[in-house]
Amino acid sequence: MxxxxxxxxxxxxxxxxxxxxxxxxxxxxxxxxxxxxxxxxxxxxxxxxxxxxxxxxxxxxxxxxxxxxxxxxxxxxxxxxxxxxxxxxxxxxxxxxxxxxxxxxxxxxxxxxxxxxxxxAPAVPTEAVGVVDRAPGVDATAALVAHTWGVEVKLHASGFAPGDRYRVAVLGTDGERYPAGEFVGTGAREMDCNLNSSVLRDRAAGFEVRDDTGRVVVTSTF
Structure with missing residues (x-):
């Protein structure tokens, strides 16, 4: 062989x-x-x-x-x-x-x-939160997830100016703004963003989205 x-x-x-x-x-x-x-x-x-x-x-x-x-x-x-x-x-x-x-x-x-x-894997409980759209054409909904390390904002939206950058902050009960991430607008196309902050749920009062000029375009109160 x-x-x-x-x-x-x-x-x-x-x-x-x-x-x-x-x-x-x-x-x-x-x-x-x-x-x-x-x-x-x-x-x-x-x-x-x-x-x-x-x-x-x-x-x-x-x-x-x-x-x-x-x-x-x-x-x-x-x-x-x-x-x-x-x-x-x-x-x-x-x-x-x-x-x-x-x-x-x-x-x-x-x-x-x-x-x-x-x-x-257990289902992650979410909390529905009210959202106020302050910019023309913006349509947004959101849910909140309480984690042991902070809160997560699940944002579903459309109408943010395509290519523009937006900053998200969670508002604390102490009146401070805590960064939760950024995203880029997609125009009429719907998008989903998971935004995280180290603020614990019992110290989180809401969140806001601001454009590059600092103008508030979306707000929410928990």
Whole structure:
């Protein structure tokens, strides 16, 4: 057996542990494994990784927004199998077996984490606040989120002059103005801004938006 043929068999290990290697090639690889200690050792390293992939694919479905399709694991495994065979034909991927299995596990694991986060993350409570528009054409609504580090103003608006810069400040109960961020106007196009201030909720009395000239264009009282 030439070194090139040996490398091709090593590439097949990735598809083999995923159950994606055709029967004829599986038989050839298994015959080779009977006599090759290095490939047998590499197979032993790959098998636990493939087991992790199988566990992820077989885990109970969770109900979550934008849940990945049920056959995602099979599609990933199939794509990996095809990729491994392509690599074999090109003959340059020395470590394709490990790489393909690890990549498949990473993809499915990442989606699993995304599903868990989507389901388990608690909804953030928001507080509706009144908004007064003081500039012609400006239309704004807002909600407030109380955090342990301060307050967050969620501003939804349109009508701010496109390209102009606006500054937002939270008004404290002590009469001070506390910076909460800046944004650039988008004209008639609606926009959403998340603006943060270190003022705690019980010390926040409202917020205001000023243009570059210092003119107040939006105000709100909490």
């Amino acid at each position: 030439t070194e090139r043929e040996h490398e091709q068999l090593r590439v097949d290990l990735g598809a083999y542990v995923l159950g994606q290697l055709p029967a004829a090639e599986t038989e050839r690889l298994e015959e080779h494994l009977d006599d090759c200690a290095s490939c047998t050792a590499e197979l032993a390293e790959l098998t636990p990784v493939a087991g992790a992939l199988a566990a992820l694919r077989g885990s109970p479905d969770r109900t979550a927004p934008d849940e990945p399709p049920a056959d995602l694991g099979d599609r990933v495994a199939g794509a990996v199998g095809h990729a491994a065979r392509d690599e074999r034909r090109r003959g340059w991927a020395r470590a394709a077996g490990v790489a393909t299995v690890a990549a498949a596990v990473a993809v499915v694991a990442a989606l699993g984490v995304q599903r868990l986060v989507a389901e388990d």
